[in-house]
Amino acid sequence: MNTDLAPEAVEYGLTARRAIEAAGGDELAQAAERESDRRVGDKVLDDLGAWDLDPRGSADELEAAAALCRAAGWWALPHPVAERLARPRDLDADALVVVAAPGPAGAVDGVDLRWVAVDLDGRRSRATPRPADDPVRTSGFVAALDIAPVDDAGAGDLALGLVLPCWTLLGMLDRAMGLTSAYVQQRHQFGQPLSSFQGVQFQLTDAEVERVGLEELARYALWSLEAGRPDAIEDALALRLAAIEAADVVFRITHQLHGAIGFCDETTLSWLSRASQPLRRLPLGLSATRAALTARLGRQGLAGLFGP
Amino acid sequence: MSEPGDFRDQVRTWCREHVPAGWREAQTGVGEDGFVAFQQAWFRELRDAGWAVPHWPAEWGGGMPVAEQVVLYQELAAHDAPRLVLAFVSIHHAAATLLGAGTDEQRRRHLPAILDGEIWCQGFSEPEAGSDLASLRTTARREGDRYVVNGQKLWASGARHADRCLLLARTDPSAPKHKGISYFLLDMRSPGLDVRPIRNAIGDSHFCEVFLDDVEIPATDLIGPENDGWRIAQKTLSAERGLTMLELAERLAGGFRWLLDDCARPGAGGARPIDDPVVRDRLAAFETELTGVRALCRDLVERSEAGRAGPADASIVKLAYSELLQRLTGFAADVGGLDAHARAARPLSSGWESGAWVVDYVGSWEWTIPGGSSEIQRTIIGERGLGLPREPSVP
Numbered sequence: 001m002n003t004d005l006a007p008e009a010v011e012y013g014l015t016a017r018r019a020i021e022a023a024g025g026d027e028l029a030q031a032a033e034r035e036s037d038r039r040v041g042d043k044v045l046d047d048l049g050a051w052d053l054d055p056r057g058s059a060d061e062l063e064a065a066a067a068l069c070r071a072a073g074w075w076a077l078p079h080p081v082a083e084r085l086a087r088p089r090d091l092d093a094d095a096l097v098v099v100a101a102p103g104p105a106g107a108v109d110g111v112d113l114r115w116v117a118v119d120l121d122g123r124r125s126r127a128t129p130r131p132a133d134d135p136v137r138t139s140g141f142v143a144a145l146d147i148a149p150v151d152d153a154g155a156g157d158l159a160l161g162l163v164l165p166c167w168t169l170l171g172m173l174d175r176a177m178g179l180t181s182a183y184v185q186q187r188h189q190f191g192q193p194l195s196s197f198q199g200v201q202f203q204l205t206d207a208e209v210e211r212v213g214l215e216e217l218a219r220y221a222l223w224s225l226e227a228g229r230p231d232a233i234e235d236a237l238a239l240r241l242a243a244i245e246a247a248d249v250v251f252r253i254t255h256q257l258h259g260a261i262g263f264c265d266e267t268t269l270s271w272l273s274r275a276s277q278p279l280r281r282l283p284l285g286l287s288a289t290r291a292a293l294t295a296r297l298g299r300q301g302l303a304g305l306f307g308p
Numbered sequence: 309m310s311e312p313g314d315f316r317d318q319v320r321t322w323c324r325e326h327v328p329a330g331w332r333e334a335q336t337g338v339g340e341d342g343f344v345a346f347q348q349a350w351f352r353e354l355r356d357a358g359w360a361v362p363h364w365p366a367e368w369g370g371g372m373p374v375a376e377q378v379v380l381y382q383e384l385a386a387h388d389a390p391r392l393v394l395a396f397v398s399i400h401h402a403a404a405t406l407l408g409a410g411t412d413e414q415r416r417r418h419l420p421a422i423l424d425g426e427i428w429c430q431g432f433s434e435p436e437a438g439s440d441l442a443s444l445r446t447t448a449r450r451e452g453d454r455y456v457v458n459g460q461k462l463w464a465s466g467a468r469h470a471d472r473c474l475l476l477a478r479t480d481p482s483a484p485k486h487k488g489i490s491y492f493l494l495d496m497r498s499p500g501l502d503v504r505p506i507r508n509a510i511g512d513s514h515f516c517e518v519f520l521d522d523v524e525i526p527a528t529d530l531i532g533p534e535n536d537g538w539r540i541a542q543k544t545l546s547a548e549r550g551l552t553m554l555e556l557a558e559r560l561a562g563g564f565r566w567l568l569d570d571c572a573r574p575g576a577g578g579a580r581p582i583d584d585p586v587v588r589d590r591l592a593a594f595e596t597e598l599t600g601v602r603a604l605c606r607d608l609v610e611r612s613e614a615g616r617a618g619p620a621d622a623s624i625v626k627l628a629y630s631e632l633l634q635r636l637t638g639f640a641a642d643v644g645g646l647d648a649h650a651r652a653a654r655p656l657s658s659g660w661e662s663g664a665w666v667v668d669y670v671g672s673w674e675w676t677i678p679g680g681s682s683e684i685q686r687t688i689i690g691e692r693g694l695g696l697p698r699e700p701s702v703p
Contacts, residue, residue: 102576103646137511138652189440192702199683199699252673259438260463260677263509270509281649285642287586 003219005063012048013067019044020075029271032078033136038110041077055085055160059226066167066222073171076275078141080111082164088116088124088157091150097127098161099145100283100292107278109143110136117145118154118161120283120292125149140278155233162236163221166243169279170218172272173211173250179269180204180254200257207253210246217242231303237293238302244286247276316379319359323387326353331390332662335655343656344469347394348425350657354392355423361399363551365407368419374613377551378606385558390657394427394466400552402428402474405491409532409540414493418472429470431461431494431518432541438462439684441476442485442538446520448477448492455479455492455530457523463678467503467516470496475525480535491537493529500524510670549622550612554605556660557598557629560636563661563668564598567591567640570663581643594636601628620693623685630675630682633660637672640665 005013023044024031031040045051048068055065065085072081083095083106094113097106100120108115108129117127129143181204184194194200221239224232251273255262262269284292328334328350335346354360355369362377364370372380392399399422406415418426437444446459457477464473473494480488496503500523505513532540571582571591581587604625611617637660641648644665654664660675661668676682690696 102578105646134650134652142649188436189438189443190701191440191443196702197683197699199686255673256676256682259681260515260674263674264515265507274509281646285645287642288645 003216003223005067005219005222006060008060009063009067012064013071016048016068016071017074019048020071020077025075026268026271029076029078029275032110036110036136038078038080038141041079045079045081050081051084053085054089055164056089056156062222062226065164066218069164069167070171070174073168073173074175076172076175076272078110078275080107080113082168083108083115083161084113086157086160086164088154090153091116091124096157096161097145098158098165098283099127099147100288104145104147104283105142106145106282107141108145109139109141111141115145116150116157117147118157120158121152122155122158123149123152124154124157140274142278142282159221159225159232159236162233162240163218163225165279166214166218166221166236166239169243169247169276170211170214172276172279173214173246176250176254176269176272177204177208177211179267179272180207180257184257194257203253203257207250210249214239214242214246229303234293234296234302237289237296240284241286241289241293244280244289247280248286251276315376316383319380319383320387322357323383323389326357327387327389332388332655332658335390335657337653338656340468344394346390346657347392350390351392351395351425360392360395361403361423364399364403364419368403368407368415369423374551374609378554378609381551381555382558385555385562385659388562391555391559391659393657394469395422395425396552397430397466397470397474398422398426398428401430402472404543404546405474405531405540408543409491413528414531418493426472427466427470428472428474429464429467429496429516431464431467431473431475433463433678434460435462439681441541442489444476444478444489446475446477447481448479448490448525450479450527450534453527455490455525455527457492457494457520457525459520461518461520462515464503464516464518465514467496467518468505468513472496473518476537476541479537483535486538488535489537489541490534491531491540492525493531494523494525495529498523498525508674510667512671546622549625550609553622553625553629554602554609557602557605559659560629560633560661561598561602563659563663564594564636566661566663567594567636567643567665570640571643575645576647587643590639594632594639597632598636601625601632604628618693620689623680623688623693626680627682627685627689630672633675634669634672637661637665637669641669 023041028041032038050068053061053065055062069082080095083097086096087093088096093116095115097108097115097117099106099117104117109132115127117125125147127145127147129145132139132143184200187194217239221235224235254269258267258269261267264270351360359380361370362372362380403419403422406418432441434444434446448455448457473496475492475494476489477492478488479490500521502519504517506515506517507513508515571587572580574580608617608621608625648665651664652667654662654667660672691698
């Protein structure tokens with residue numbers, strides 16, 4: 001078993017990150033909020049050949065898709081990259097969103113796509129966003145969905161639909177750590193950089209441990225999906241649980257270490273942390289994800305890295 | 309502490325008659341003007357009852373025994389009265405500064421004015437002086453009978469509505485950093501002032517930046533001796549603790565009761581959160597912790613009154629309250645699910661736990677930063693409370 005991404009996928013991710021930066025970088029999220037339009041940055045995704053990737057087609061393409069999601073997360077790119085990459089191939093659709101009853105909802109607003117929803121039991125539906133009343137500032141492009149059932153054949157969609165957005169969230173945590181690490185080294189108080197205080201160092205290391213742990217699990221869940229393992233859905237749910245927990249810790253600490261400026265529009269961290277909210281809350285938050293995973297596992301547990 | 313029972317009845321009756329019905333709805337989504345007018349009206353109500361500044365000395369309109377002040381804050385919280393948000397700095401920090409360091413003339417000029425609605429803000433922090441406040445760079449240069457001030461202040465909450473500002477500025481650049489700071493009572497209508505609101509993560513703009521460009525302050529608005537501002541500021545900051553923390557803890561107890569109500573209502577799936585054993589367990593743990601924080605606050609008030617407060621007591625209270633507020637509002641946001649996320653506006657004039665839990669949760673994060681971040685509080689508790697050695701500084 002090798003959970004490392006292929007070098008080509010890693011390189012593709014870095015290329016994507018640079019390309020998004022050249023296309024506007026952080027400004028893209030701000031423009032999307034200003035204009036209530038998530039299509040900003042569309043062209044760079046076309047140029048990267050994002051929609052030619054078939055993550056279901058081969059391991060290489062799946063890994064490239066994950067790396068692209070991570071790059072999109074780094075910039076809090078407003079476009080629903082993970083959802084479009086996960087689109088079902090056997091239905092005429094542009095994007096896939098995982099939903100949970102009651103009140104299916106997702107970050108589906110601000111872009112005109114044909115959505116398919118899949119729930120945790122693998123039921124697929126055509127999903128139509130209801131018009132959202134709230135401004136993007138508070139809605140985060142989240143809208144309720146009207147659901148028209150299609151079939152029960154979505155088990156294969158579910159794992160992919162859960163895993164790819166976790167890679168987006170991982171990219172956000174990468175960035176939050178990078179921003180904060182730079183900030184505490186550059187910001188001086190009491191005649192020395194904040195980073196020279198052990199109390200600050202330890203907080204940042206706690207956050208880094210969470211981020212690294214999430215990265216390991218993200219690669220494992222991707223490998224589980226690639227290998228077509230029977231518990232790929234459980235692995236995906238376990239990844240989601242770890243991602244929410246890691247995001248809580250990382251954003252909590254990176255905000256605290258940024259101080260008050262971290263809550264202001266002037267800082268990238270504030271945009272990043274707001275953009276992370278829908279990913280962390282939908283389709284299920286921390287407790288509900290844990291409950292869903294527990295219900296699926298029963299007494300059997302996960303096979304894990306060293307299982308039979 | 310004995311219970312002034314008659315007084316409690318009196319406050320309860322007053323609250324039933326005076327707390328404006330439906331103020332929460334009216335203050336949700338209200339504009340700046342509506343917020344200011346409402347705050348001013350509520351301040352007048354409390355003032356006319358004799359309860360706006362109970363902690364001031366009797367000669368200036370206060371004089372309420374501490375035991376009664378505790379009851380007053382408990383009952384105002386229990387009756388969900390609006391908070392005095394706009395007048396907070398005026399009645400606590402400005403008053404403490406004037407009473408502790410002002411001349412009779414300065415007290416006569418400002419304490420009655422505060423009762424008439426004069427609004428104060430605080431001009432302490434700067435871009436390069438946050439936790440390390442004493443490194444502030446705003447300068448005040450004496451020229452005859454006035455000082456000329458240049459610099460920039462940050463996080464001046466409510467500065468847009470303020471008449472006056474408690475300003476710290478450096479008057480002796482050659483002195484050690486704590487020794488060269490003076491404390492001024494700045495008139496916010498002075499020429500050369502530019503106040504700019506800063507929008508924060510929940511969309512509020514109560515934080516402001518204040519730019520001072522050759523602003524003139526009459527020497528009569530220097531408070532205390534020149535270069536003694538740091539010592540006076542310590543006194544001003546300590547006014548944030550004690551009763552103000554007790555009020556906040558009582559408010560949090562009120563907010564916790566709404567959370568219990570929320571948990572007893574069926575959620576989107578039809579189930580009541582309160583029937584979930586995990587939720588019950590968490591609620592019981594919060595109730596226990598909340599009781600502890602309320603007791604800590606009350607203890608701090610009593611010991612401060614008796615002159616027995618320890619050097620780290622206020623830091624312990626702030627740390628305990630702020631972290632509890634964050635965890636409690638975070639839990640409320642979680643348990644509220646998507647419905648809670650749809651409530652994107654909270655009523656102004658409310659406490660930090662308005663019941664719009666997601667906004668409250670995001671807002672609560674600022675609590676571990678201002679007025680001494682949690683890192684500063686832990687340092688104070690370690691060094692002054694436990695007597696541990698100072699952290700070595702970088703050579």
